[in-house]
Amino acid sequence: MGMFVMCMFYRGEKQRLEAWSRPVIVKGPLGIVSAMELACLLMFVALLVYSFSTYLSISFSKLKPGQNPMWQAKLSSVALRFGLVGNVCAAFLFIPVARGSVLLQVLGIGNEAGVKYHIWLGHITMTLFTAHGLSYSILFAAGHKLELLGDWEKTGVSIVAGVVALSAGIVMWVTTLKQIRERMFELFYYAHHLYFVFILFYVLHVGAFFFTMILPGVYLFLIDRFLRFLQSRRKVRLISSRILPCETVELTFTKQPGLKYNPLSMVFVNVPSISSLQWHPFTVTSNSKMEVDKLSVVVKSEGSWSRRLFDTVSMAPALEHLDVHIEGPYGPSSCHFLRHDALVLISGGSGITPFMSVVRELVVMSGTLGSPVPSILMICAFRNSDGLSMLDVLLPPSSPSISGLDLRIEAFITRGKPESEGNDRKDKLLRAVWFKPSRSEAPVSAILGPTKSWLWMGAIISSSFVMFLLLLGITERYYVYPIDHNTGDVYPTGAHAMLNVLFVCVSIATMATLAVMWNRRHSPMEMKQIQNLELPTPTTSPSAWSYNADRELESLPQQSLLQATNIHIGARPDLTKMLESYGEASDGSSIGVMVCGPDSMRDEAAAFCSSALAYNFHFESLNFTF
Incomplete structure (x- = not known):
């Protein structure tokens, strides 16, 4: 009796889990969406709405009633919060397209689903970042300070870097439209390589501190991208x-x-x-x-x-x-x-x-x-x-x-x-x-060997990140600190951010290359003589x-x-x-x-x-x- 009850419970749980994978939206801009995907999407949007509303309520409470003009102060606060919430989306943006990521395999996210989630996140991210840039452009235009769009402060936010990052993002965004992607695939393909420009100038715009918000996703993507680069050379x-x-x-x-x-x-x-x-x-x-x-x-x-x-x-x-x-x-x-x-x-x-x-x-x-x-x-x-x-x-x-x-x-x-039987059958x-x-x-x-590639991937991630922290710590202590003394007003923000990017790239390239070389050295001989034997066709x-x-059924x-x-x-x-x-x-x-x-x-x-x-x-x- 107890076994029967357990079997019925297991079957009921299995049916409930399978129900979550059933499509609930068939046609629309989101494509075919299952109940689980829709639930996760709604929760993610709820997170963004909650974050945005919380940011705004706190910032509006700090505005002084006599501040003039009030609408500009509120718009400035809204523009800043658009950027902050956009960072939340950007933190997840690159994770679904890390093709060799063990994380995607554990979560059961396939290639098509990964691309779909990346598209969703890309649309939300670029909507928020575009609203962020547009809001500040309106503020500068209202104050007759459009020249600030070309401003690059030594310390603090670099506006012109943000303009370049947003411009690269918009080009990628527009070329992903279905009408352009299907008719001019090469334009879409080459334009999407602007992601490197987007990331670089994004870091120069926000600085090293806010870069840490999106670092995990970017880090996993860069490791995957570099491993693919090494594999593609052969x-x-x-x-x-x-x-x-x-x-x-x-x-x-x-x-x-x-x-x-x-x-x-x-x-x-x-x-x-x-x-x-x-x-x-x-x-x-x-x-x-x-x-x-x-x-x-x-x-x-x-x-x-x-x-x-x-x-x-x-x-x-x-x-x-x-x-x-x-x-x-x-x-x-x-x-x-x-x-x-x-x-x-x-x-x-x-x-x-x-x-x-x-x-x-x-x-x-x-x-x-x-x-x-x-x-x-x-x-x-x-x-x-x-x-x-x-x-x-x-x-x-x-x-x-x-x-x-x-x-x-x-x-x-x-x-x-x-076609008629009299036609030439050679064709x-x-x-x-x-x-x-x-x-x-x-x-x-396989770039990391035929077995235990997940173990090698974990070793690359952990060892490269330790190397990144060591390089960053040594540089901060013996190079940046003697100049800046933790004031943030002396050492250039852009240079500080570029050091972070450089150390990330050097750490990933070093550890990934060592792992690939080790696997190739200790793997069985691959370069064996291959005889050109014909296969039955x-x-x-x-x-x-x-x-x-030409062929009879009995044969x-x-x-x-x-x-x-x-x-x-x-x-x-x-x-x-x-x-x-x-x-x-x-x-x-x-x-x-x-x-x-x-x-x-x-x-x-x-x-x-x-x-x-x-x-x-x-x-x-x-x-x-x-």
Whole structure:
């Protein structure tokens, strides 16, 4: 009886926790927001409102009635408090975008969620800082003292530094607007590198004391950024690529066998021959258990950078070598989707790529005795029949079978009709391109070693901060104090702030470099000779399945992708109807719904999962926004 009560209590607690993860807002400027996210956001806004109102009530109480003019005194107080509350937001601003942060993994914050929270914090921060600067501009204009905007006091607040910091922030803010970011991604990408200008002049504006308010978040971000810089300097070994008919290319790299990562992980890729500065994120399609020495990504030519990459790789056999740099992989700390009894994977176009690693993980689990494997319903939509070739890379060439996996694929071709059988089928074949190795290349590896990276990260944070405190203490005692004697009126405020920034950078660079060098020295030999062995490559695209070309059903394994796939021509998936019918057949079991596709597809699925009837559906969006 006691055990029964405990089980019922656990089930009730689990259902209540899962209810907090259900979407409560589907459409709007905030995107798709769960109950937990909304509650945290409201609490954070309440904190800001409370801080602002408390600051104002105290400052207004100190104003003298005879002060003239009173509105200017109040506006000055309001302007100052806008800046103080903005500091509270800035303290959290950089934490969600520290990609390799252990803190994010502990909190279970993925890449998409981290970017979303960063966007929220960025909007709030820049609104407060803009109001701060605008209020002071009105005061200066009213007092005919606009020349003060160019003032740089030796001690105290530097106004011109604040103007520069705010200007850099506004440029970053404006270019994040969806209309600009989607149409002019390169403008958004390069403008966002002004964050360094923003931080530097922010510190010069507020001084060392207020810099300590945002130091923890900035410190974690700078450590992560420097480690990514060290990792990005190494060229990685690109083995081969597979060119798909839908103008998509799969890139396969060698990786250190000890490097483990979970499904839905991502890497940032840089190809210097295309752009030496641009880094683009891609989800890892390979599985570290199935392919112990390889890592793959799939890139669809949807923008100028990816188009140039596709054209470059398609030059083979004229192209014999391609330099590539990689940062990552970054990803969730666990396979959270395994807690469900069934999975519904919904994708549009290239949105199918994150689910390749999920399917491969389940294929591995299906071959392990005693491992419960969720059933899978994959709903994928493509514009034309060529898009079906994306299913050819759903599994690696060495493991084409899905035997033991309960997988059903509903593929929708929204435009056009299957091409006639008389067309040239050579255009439908996947083509493999092999690249020659170079001695300067290395396998993809974790920057802090394949194991216990969290321990190394903790060591870097603690040791570098101790070094920072020592450098700061020695300088304050033997250099600043003899000049200033703690009065704050002699030693320049800007120079004092710059010393803090310099010591932070030196401490992080020193300790992070030592940790990376130690790991490389004591790790197994990575620069082993890599033989250029060809892998078996599919010769027919699934786009030929609709007219039974080149492959017969009897020649495939019993549970082949062909048997598991239903193709719908000239139709769009009715997600609401399909999810309803799938839920009715599930008999109340837990169903995870993962979506990566257009906003309309994501919103429709989220709207269904937020309804009262879908109590056993658990929604997750994988639409990465960068």
